[in-house]
Amino acid sequence: VSAQTTVAISEPFEPVTISKHIYGHFSEHLGRCIYDGLYVGEESKIPNKDGVRADIIKALQELKIPNLRWPGGCFADTYHWKDGVGPKDKRPTMVNRWWGGVTEDNSFGTHDFLNLCETLGAEPYLAANVGSSTVKEFTEYVEYVLHKSGSPMAEWRRQNGREEPWKVKYWGVGNEMWGCGGNMTAEHYANVYRQYATFMTDWSNNDGIFRIASGANVDDYHWTEVLMRDIPKHLIEGVALHSYSFVEWNDKGSSVDYSEEEYFSTMRTALKMDTLIVNHTAIMDKYDPDNTIALVVDEWGGWYDVMEGTNPGFLYQQNTLRDAMIAGTTLNIFNNHADRVKMANLAQTVNVLQAVVLTEGEKMLLTPTYHVMKMYNVHQDAALLTVSFTSPKYVFQGSELPAISISASKNKQGKVHISLVNIDAHKEHVINLSLEEFGTKQFTGTILTSDDLQDHNTFENPDRVKPKAFSKIKIKKGQAEIVLPPFSVVVLQSE
Numbered sequence: 001v002s003a004q005t006t007v008a009i010s011e012p013f014e015p016v017t018i019s020k021h022i023y024g025h026f027s028e029h030l031g032r033c034i035y036d037g038l039y040v041g042e043e044s045k046i047p048n049k050d051g052v053r054a055d056i057i058k059a060l061q062e063l064k065i066p067n068l069r070w071p072g073g074c075f076a077d078t079y080h081w082k083d084g085v086g087p088k089d090k091r092p093t094m095v096n097r098w099w100g101g102v103t104e105d106n107s108f109g110t111h112d113f114l115n116l117c118e119t120l121g122a123e124p125y126l127a128a129n130v131g132s133s134t135v136k137e138f139t140e141y142v143e144y145v146l147h148k149s150g151s152p153m154a155e156w157r158r159q160n161g162r163e164e165p166w167k168v169k170y171w172g173v174g175n176e177m178w179g180c181g182g183n184m185t186a187e188h189y190a191n192v193y194r195q196y197a198t199f200m201t202d203w204s205n206n207d208g209i210f211r212i213a214s215g216a217n218v219d220d221y222h223w224t225e226v227l228m229r230d231i232p233k234h235l236i237e238g239v240a241l242h243s244y245s246f247v248e249w250n251d252k253g254s255s256v257d258y259s260e261e262e263y264f265s266t267m268r269t270a271l272k273m274d275t276l277i278v279n280h281t282a283i284m285d286k287y288d289p290d291n292t293i294a295l296v297v298d299e300w301g302g303w304y305d306v307m308e309g310t311n312p313g314f315l316y317q318q319n320t321l322r323d324a325m326i327a328g329t330t331l332n333i334f335n336n337h338a339d340r341v342k343m344a345n346l347a348q349t350v351n352v353l354q355a356v357v358l359t360e361g362e363k364m365l366l367t368p369t370y371h372v373m374k375m376y377n378v379h380q381d382a383a384l385l386t387v388s389f390t391s392p393k394y395v396f397q398g399s400e401l402p403a404i405s406i407s408a409s410k411n412k413q414g415k416v417h418i419s420l421v422n423i424d425a426h427k428e429h430v431i432n433l434s435l436e437e438f439g440t441k442q443f444t445g446t447i448l449t450s451d452d453l454q455d456h457n458t459f460e461n462p463d464r465v466k467p468k469a470f471s472k473i474k475i476k477k478g479q480a481e482i483v484l485p486p487f488s489v490v491v492l493q494s495e
């Protein structure tokens with residue numbers, strides 16, 4: 001029997017809202033994410049709306065997807081948006097040089113993406129090309145999307161069937177400019193960024209434009225330092241950060257048949273997100289003490305070897321309880337740093353990396369990660385609560401990690417939600433919680449776990465891993481005793 005862990009939850013010193021945009025997603029032209037994933041074309045036998053699968057639209061709406069980043073990733077800095085507008089049969093083809101070298105027909109373009117976002121009720125986040133573009137191409141894109149009427153680009157948009165401009169607040173100014181975006185130094189990119197950002201305007205169509213600078217790779221603190229130092233504040237609203245979880249970058253291992261050692265290593269990388277945010281935030285605090293610039297973790301998630309027999313450039317992997325642990329702990333980290341982390345994007349929505357949806361022909365399944373994201377959507381735009389506790393350890397071969405991760409929030413109706421994760425592969429952990437100061441007498445809860453850590457959903461058995469009602473809560477004298485089974489994610493709601 002494990003020792004009891006006492007957890008205190010209280011109102012924070014200063015109110016902080018957990019932005020719903022922390023629960024964002026990312027869909028790149030990569031493998032089967034867009035083509036043969038989200039987008040099957042209007043002629044497909046699979047039910048669709050303007051070519052986008054109806055079952056995926058429903059799943060993402062139910063997830064309350066707040067925003068969607070597109071078209072990359074590395075693809076973004078190869079993408080020429082003009083090739084993806086106008087009559088589909090006249091669009092040129094292009095080779096996707098980063099991802100499998102496949103030829104694409106540009107049939108899914110800006111209209112398709114922005115109309116999809118409207119259908120989903122999600123805010124678009126356009127990652128625009130800097131690496132192989134020009135200021136002219138870039139600013140014409142902004143004009144095409146946002147200018148109301150009477151400009152060359154607005155008129156072209158109208159000819160292409162869209163009268164009104166779209167609402168697009170979030171714009172990425174290139175992606176991974178230290179790598180696939182152009183292999184630039186931080187100093188060089190900071191200047192390039194200043195140049196591009198100067199010509200970006202919302203054409204009085206939005207409530208402003210939110211420009212996100214391509215951010216650091218993991219712990220490249222120099223990158224953040226230079227951007228924060230060299231980019232004037234009136235030109236920037238967000239700085240990005242990318243960090244993935246894996247066993248070893250050069251030996252990622254199977255997404256399904258992994259050992260406990262591999263699980264432990266993956267969780268170690270996932271939990272590093274906390275240190276990364278603390279350290280990048282400290283740099284941002286130095287140059288932006290008033291906290292006007294957001295940290296945007298616009299790529300995160302588990303990255304493993306592709307499933308056997310699939311194209312290595314397509315990054316198709318399965319999704320097990322390990323991924324549920326990554327999602328649960330990472331989202332708790334983001335919530336707890338919501339004062340600076342205002343947006344994040346899981347990589348990637350469909351059939352790529354830590355996907356929430358997998359498809360095979362007409363079949364579709366929801367992954368354990370989907371279920372965690374859905375359980376956690378109660379935190380969207382809620383007020384962050386402070387959680388204090390000392391975690392018990394998950395010990396493996398002499399190394400240790402904190403076993404428990406928690407975040408909590410209070411929504412506008414006054415309901416408290418607490419999300420708890422126990423990553424321990426073997427031990428249950430008992431949590432003692434006092435919520436008297438919130439007047440809470442009872443909880444209901446949902447749990448995601450399974451018999452084995454490697455359990456996952458398949459097209460033959462799509463509901464093997466799914467949330468169930470959580471019953472292991474006892475309330476005595478204003479204290480809740482919560483028993484968290486090994487590798488479980490629990491979300492509680494005060495009644």
Ligand code: AHR
Pocket residue numbers: 028072073074075175176299347348353
């Ligand atoms: O998400 C896959 C790739 O990972 C993205 O294209 C790139 O930005 C990152 O390296």
